[in-house]
Amino acid sequence: MKIGSTRVFVMLGRLGPQRARVSAETRPDRPKGLHTKSGSLPADAAGMENDNENKPMQMSQALFTSKLLVVSDVLCLFLVSIPFLASELKAVRPYRRGFSCGDPSIAYPYLLSEEFGAFLFGCFVGQSLTNTAKLSVGRLRPHFLSVCGVTYTSLNCTEGTYLESVSCPSTDHRSIEEARKSFFSGHASFAMYTMLYLAFYLQARLTWRKARLLRPVLQFFLFLLAIYTGLTRVTDNRHHPSDVVFGYIIGAFTAYWVAFYISSMFKRPSLNQSPIETQDNQLPAQHSIC
Template sequence: MPSIILNNAPLPYVRGFHCDDIKLKSPNRPTTITGDAWVAINFLPALIFGIGEIFTNTYHFNQTYYRLATTYLFGAFTSNSMTHLAKFYIGHLRPHFLAVCELDQCKGWIQVPLCNAEDLRDVTSSRLSFYSFFSSHVMYAMVFTAIYVNTRMKGGARWTRLVRPAIQTNLIAIAMFVGYSRVADNKNHLNDVLLGLLQGAVLAFSIAHYLFPDVFKMPEDAVMSDEELEHERASQVP
């Protein structure tokens, strides 16, 4: 709900700035994470949930997948709402603010600049640096998915002992890359990205371990180790 309200708000907080602030003079670069890449990143958790539930056969697929999806979406909306609240109420200027604003003259302290940008939506967006939505959202998604992978591949066959950490490491690497790209593209300051990554990770851990821990629980007989499988087969031999 906060995201819907704030996205329809007229303007974020108008924060003044000093024209000599070097942190606002970066060029306006195209974003590394394009629309297609953003869609693929957001689709990844749903894909992993689906594959995991199919191969682990825990409960009924529809029931378990629905619980996972709704819990995940609850956390995603919570993360996005927290981020948008901070963005609109703090109004931290992005590193490329001056390049987007296109002032005729800039001297000393300016509280309300008269920007010459063709699209005022770009100016509004350039006031929403703190903290990084991309970083917080993707880190939440990847940590949540990494926790899911840990529960579904824990105590299974020997090959999972290598595959599980490899998947989890790559998931976190995706989130870190997205965060780094926001700094490299001059879309966010480093502290914006770091706080976004921290918020996403903390929220995912809180949901998994405190708010909805039952969503990740596995039945004891759902995944067996190699030794347990051999014992089960031996007990079935007449």
């Protein structure tokens, strides 16, 4: 019994300091990580101070990296622009290649600027004719009374009575002035001119013989688009039907005149003539390249 009691006391004596140490570590009034003897700062506080010291350095490194990326982008842009700049500034001349006599692929006249210039000429002619007719005739649009702000009842006029002038109470003077420009339809004229001119261009340039229906189908839809544009002017009460029909006629006449008598789209080169002589000779319609 004495030996057993002695062992118990020895074990209790060993556990005592460990319990005291555990209680001291888990005591709430003393934070973890504090060393009372040395008085050093906690590990978390030291880490925060190191982060604050490293933050300016990290910001400077990020700024330097962004500047470096911008400089690299500008350098790459300059490098890919070198061929373009060399060509536009005439720093490099093209290779001087020869040609074979009688080669028809290089005997065509210069047409791009001429055809585009002829197209613009036709646009100006059509618009000049349209504006001249609008200002000279002064036909009232179908919605004139609505824009003017009057009715037949408010004017106290009987059926068949002709009024030389009317005072419009509406303050929209611009719309009232436009309502006096019905004849003829500028939209119908311009649509017919552009679409028909493009149809003529396809007739002269689209020469793929394997698709015989492709060209007429495209021309049909171009013509249909021009007709639809004029019809919308009637349904929107902007023009009378006769205004649209006359606009069709003016646009078609202008397109035919410019395409066959001014533009050189229906001319083909001759191997025995110079490009200047080729442009002066126009082939008949039945002898065109189409």
